[in-house]
Amino acid sequence: MTARATLTQVARRAGVSIASASRAINGLVASPETVRAVQQAAADLGYVPDANARALKMGATFQLLFAVADIGNPVYVEMMRAVEQATRPLGYRLLVSSTGLEPAGILDVIRSLDRGFADGLVISPIQVNDDVLAALRASRYPIAIIGSIPEDLELDSVRANSADGIAQAVEHLRASGRRHIGFINGPRETTPGMARHTAYMAAMDAHGVPAADRLLVDADDFTVAAARDALGTELAGARPGTRPFDAIVAANDLLAIGATHALLDAGLRVGQDVALVGMDDTYLAEAFNPPLTSVNLGSAERATRAAELLMHRIAHPGAPVSRLTIHPSLTIRASSAPRPQGGTRD
Structure with a gap:
């Protein structure tokens, strides 16, 4: 041995x-x-490290809680791995919880910290209402947020600049000859849903696109099935032989994959008839056919930085609050090929 x-x-x-x-x-x-x-x-x-000896000596569990809306979403899997890699060398074990989309699930996780089974929490809350904010403020344990939070919430946080990511996607599509750019989103009442909707509208404003020429499709979840249903319904309602867009930006890669299925169901070719851009740049983007152009929001980096902030907060409870922003980049693949010469099929 x-x-x-x-x-x-x-x-x-x-x-x-x-x-x-x-x-x-x-x-x-x-x-x-x-x-x-x-x-x-x-x-x-x-x-x-010997966990029992450390726990007795330090008065700590050396367990951390990581909570996200859907632990099956590839972007959250990437975050989970990053948090674990940042904290495991320090002797911490990571516990994982799925909150779902509703604030009630987020509240349960935050309040559960008071049972003392973990020393801190890294959470990416998909909805933040007054009850969630009150629970975050009241918690006796260190918390690091992955996502956008109100300025008056005194917690360490790491956010993505999704507005810049949407702007990059729209600029790329317009540079490739696309002019009728739609947007498929998850529930708009969620934090990422509202942020990405606002960013899309700002990008359209920047290019002088009239409100009547903007296609907005809101799915009831950030999943493949929800996007396929929502965009499929939109396409079914279009006048036969026409479509109101030649490009789509999706609020995440799962929505983009669902949109691909809906387009194929309607007889449209992704990358030719319709250009498509996702967000998050998960491993699915490169593995999909056609490979998906996607905005990389730095999921692993955000999670790593949040874990580092949590470790610092545990060691230094009185330290100033840190707020970090991770800037995006666009990974271009075949799904957003330039518009074919001579137009596309109508």
Whole structure:
């Protein structure tokens, strides 16, 4: 049986003192360079802190809670992996919870922290109402938010600049010759739904597109099936032989894939008759046929930064609140090919 790595070995490999290695492992005061060196050494050696000893010594569970709307959504899977990778070297175990779309599920998760089974929470709340805000303010435990929150909510947060992402998508489609650009969204009462709807409208305003020429399709969820149903209904209501758009921006990759199915059901070719852009740039975007152009909102980076903020908050409860913004990029693939010369099929 292989001997278990010790803290002394981790400290020696990282080139720091045992005390410094212990502080870094336990999330106490240590320089970022020391933390990175110790984390890397611990990973290289396979060092695992003794959870029982740490819990007794530190008065902590060394468990963290990660909560999102749908743990089956690829973007949340990517976030979960990033949080785990950022916290596991420090000896934390990650617990995962799915809140659903309704505020009640988010409230349950936040209030459950008071049972003391976790030392902190990383959460991406898809709806934030007054009750959710009150629960966040009242919590006795450290919380880091992935998403947009009100300015007066004194919590660490990391958000994506989805407005810039939508703008990049629209600019790309117009540069490729598309002029009638529709938008398929999830529920608009959610935080991402409203943010991305607002961003689409702003992009249309920037290009002088009249309100009457904007196609808005709201699905009842951010899923493949919901998008296929919603866009399919829209296409079925169009005058035979016509369509009101030559491009679509979708609020996430799952909606874009559902839109692809609806377009194919209607006899339309993605990338030819209709250009399509998703958001999140999950692994599905590259694996799909045709490969999906998608806005990369930095899901893994947002989650990593949120985990780092939570670790810092646990170690330094009185530190100033941090608010970070991760900027997007556009990954161009075959689904948004330039408009064919001579027009498209009507």
